Amino acid sequence: MAKFSKYHGLKASQAQLDFVDVNSSQDTPVFIDPFAIEIRSDPWSNDCAEAIRVFFHSVLAALRNGDDGRAKYLLGQLHEPAETYLGLSQGKPKGRGVGSFQADLLADAIRNSVAFESGKLEDLSELALYVEGIGRDKVSDLTTNIIRAQLVEYTKNQCGVFGISRSDYVGPPLWDAKTEEWRSATIKLPYIGKKPVLLVPKTIVRRNLSLNSSDFYSKHILTFLQAEHVAAHGSLTALIRGKSSAAEVKNRVVKKPTKAKLKEIHPKNPSIILEMINEHPELLEYYKKLAAERNEPLTISEKDDSVAKVCALLSEKLKRIKSGPKAATEYHSLAAGVITTVFYPHLALPSIEWEINDGRKRVDVVYMNDSREGFLQQRRDAGNTAATMVIVECKNYSKDIANPEIDQLLGRFDNRRGKLGWVFCRKVDDEKRLLDRCRDLAKAGSGFIMVFTDSDIHELLHLKAVSDEGAINRLLLGKYKDLIS
Template sequence: MIGREYIPQVYFSDVFQVSAETVDAYGAFDVALVNDLPLFVDPFLLFDSEDDKYKELHSSIIRYLVFLRDRACADDLTEGNITHWLLFKEVKQNWLGFSKAGNRGTGLGRTFANALARNLRSVFKNFGTETLTSSSHIEKLSLLNGGVGRDHLSDFTTNLIFGFLLDYTEKFAKTHLRPDQYRRFRLDKVVFDYDTRRWKSAYFDLPFFEGDFVLLTPKDMLTRDESWINQGDLIHQFTQIRKSLPDSFLRSQVDEHFYSQIDNFSSAEERKEAVLRTVEKYPDVLDYYILNKEENAPAAHALSDLKVNETHVQFVENVKELIGDHLSKTAFYEVGDSYDECHQRIAYLKHVIEDNDGYRLFYLKGVPMKRESDLQTLFRLTWFRTTYDVNSEVNNGRGPVDYKVSRGRKDACLVEFKLASNSGLKRNLAHQVNVYAKANETSKAIKVILYFSDAEREKVLKVLKELCLEKCPDVVLIDASPETKASGSKATSSD
């Protein structure tokens, strides 16, 4: 491939040969068919939408949860019913979520199903009959520590609007794709029949890619990181909510319960747990919190629009520029030994970042990236054309490693990404990769460290000197500072 230009096929529009403008005009997010992007459906955006179809979707979600609540309170959630009503496959075909490699997440397992059934019998037994808020909200189920986390909520919501997303994607396929680009699929759990109390299957014509279908999702129901109603925000606003409770008796009860669990020396984690135990004891507090979120609904749309646009810039526009202008025109996508392949890709990525303005990939509105998960996702997107298996969070008994690049058991290399600002960088360098390498039966492990300023660079160099790693070829520093880059490599592990 040296000397020849390869046209990368990373995004939906690339793979299916439609313009990105066509996908955008349809209202869908142009997903990367290499790796999940950190977006998910926010059910609050369905609730507060001006689109009647979205409102109907939200109503259908609440109706199903009320059905589950009734079954839970009637002790009708047998193992068989839990399997049919609460166990869902992960909808990995939308290529959205929390996976850092590929599109396979944890999905909705038995633990989630049992936790949801338990909560609907107890603290959420009034779900669907709230009088303070204008509607019930599925997000309420994730506000307590009960086994229903934000990733579970996202997967569950996507499953409950699965039929809509299938229909939405089918209409795009039949309008904008060639007949040979889509195939007919029979999908389970598309529509719920309340008369028979069973999920029904249906057939759809959907875009076909590498043995599976692809699902499109409207941008205006997506957000990033957290839904508008979320546990972190509840904890952050707890003091304000507690002080503004109109019922003085409830307010005094909440105060007494909360303050009985903490003192002046309590840690942030201890205070968080005290908040969650208090709202579990007095769940009316949740309704006051949700009421406040309803009253500030316009901000939810503004914030989600901002987050989705930023995600598009960071993971679509910037990556397309990186791949199209630099990586696809070089030997970057040649194949070799996994260790050499990783070093080659990292070295060229370093060259592009430091010498060809590729550092801009790690900035958004002038602010440097400060999340290692974003760095890891961006790196994975550059592996769109490889014969190697690229897996993230591989855990072989000693904890997860960022990436394991392999071809069979005998050819494997581990890659760890860290930001120089990471407070645990020294400890990680001293122990983590060697432990991971031993657990994964390979001696090949590379550490990549990204820094954004001279101060961060000096911090890293000091750590490397203390650990006698200054000349280690498997510790690679990348300079992503915005200052004018010197020619050649400015920041190598041998500095």
Template sequence: MTTFLENFNIPIGSVDIDFFNPILEKDTPFYIDSYYLTWSPNKYVQTALETQKVFMTELMEALKNKDENKAIELCSHFPEPKFTGLGVSKDSVNGRGSKDIKVDKILTCLKSSKAAQSGLLEDLEELILVTENIGADTISDITTNICLKHFADYTKEQCLKLGIQTSETQKSFGYFCLIDKKWKKIKLDLPHVPWGKDKIVGPVILIPLQILDKMISYNSNYLFTNIATPLYKQEAIKKYPSASFIYSLKSNGEKRVRVKDLRKQYPEYRGGKNKMDELIADNPKLLKEYKEKVAKSRYLKRKGNDS
């Protein structure tokens, strides 16, 4: 297997890099964690974060105002990225052979979400918490597309440092313009390498390692376990004080809940994105609580493991 650096005869370990060094013959199962953008000191990542927030503001306003034409236009520019080496494809590289992220799929998911339709969501990664069929891979790919120009600028800077030649791409790529708040196309100045088993030459986008992870910090199961379940316990104690799943500690008499029994007897306390969507729609403050209690904790843990 050949890496990006090895292709240019740069031995791994001979240079200090802060980007993911893609394997050219196969994809590597990493995702962009959009929440990690918040913590990066990298100037290109900071601008990417700003761009992503502007995109989300435009999309949430379109959904709240039921401006379907604008929502369709905003979500019509998410091709499967084929130039980062990130993903989960086993027999190909850069998502080759997989489908683009269809606009109807995205909009169907968003229209079924009360939180999205209410315009409550502020950050792209929050879509994972409440929207069916949108997961880490989709958010990662959408982030790549929205912030493509910033990652391309970062790539060019890294190549200049390493003495790697770049050239203009044959085709134009779409990116979301931070200033004009709309999608535009541009040809990019990027390094080119032979991708895949067939050695098809194509461009490379380098992604900073600090915003990548195998499991991203936003997950509806994390929301259910860490935010929703404590609320459900409190509610159950008040509503069903004499239920068999309620018990008291001998030490101080504190009421506790046998969660499995609670969920078995009352299905409304079970998980699922639909339930989490309703919970967020009724309690918007829980998004901030999730960010502070769960996402931040996972990021700091990951950062500690990297140290």
């Protein structure tokens, strides 16, 4: 069976897509990571994080109150998420989810864990640290079930961006964080043949969990024990105990024990992990801090799908698209591919927003701005733009952008989205006139509108192809400075 993009005729590579481009015949070996969701700041991820938090706390509360019926009900609704086609199934995807038949086993695993008994277990993203037998597949499938409602909405948005049809689907129940209950619902999903597909954003998948016991044990606990051994057997201890003279102590070099030796003395298990966290909570804090700082969304691509090749293909495709309303959809899809290729993961989770005025349908694509660096971070954090989102309007015009188009974009700005808009158009004949108009609006505090013509798009693609992120940032900054100069 073909990949999702090919089946629906998107003519887009994985680099151009915000979601994981799955194949319904074989699982893609990546996993949904709750920590990757937790550290994002966009509204969609915040909604997912709240759903996860409420669900996990409901399960823990039921177990601590001895309400096994409630715990079994909550966990018993976690079905195998076959619609995402993620994980490590061999051949036909089957899902490795919790499943109702495993609800009791999972409840017992959590209840019997030393972390649960101590009260340390509070976060789903830390489950794989504390509970034996809970790995990336189980955590991913747990998370998928909990945020199924949010993934349905995300899938709807992606189908809107690319014009993909959806059909009714009656699947597993959806978790409602407000009522803390599961609810059944008929939803709409796209299909590959007769198989329903639940799309997953690349921003929340990883090949391994960000927080996992093997990584924490090997890189942090053993390293700490090595340093502790040196300190315990160093000069001050030896001198106090009278085992060495001052001269001997001065010249002593304490050799670190190997990690292999420490593994024999302190084998990996949930007890040693909990003991170390109890005695040295700063270890876990530092581990999570590093995990957040180094946590970059995956760049999933085919073997022959290099960024340079994708950028070259997009440039050639842009040259072939004729201006005018007949090619508006094709231009719109290309612009979406360019933005994702060039600006992912800084701009992600695109969604369609539209309205109809006087019988005219106007479509915007809104991107979540979760950048941690450069121009986009500055515009998100700055009070005058507060660009938690970037609103993109595509005009496949052979004429100049006029006041009505500018006014339309201004009408989309508000406190939730911010005041940063991008207009993608083919060319501008009177650049000074358009810039003066946009500059006046910026100076009045109405909003900041940056215009990208074909030449700008070709330049962005070229810079991305040669991995010159600094030049991309300078290009954006230059357009912004033009507005405020």
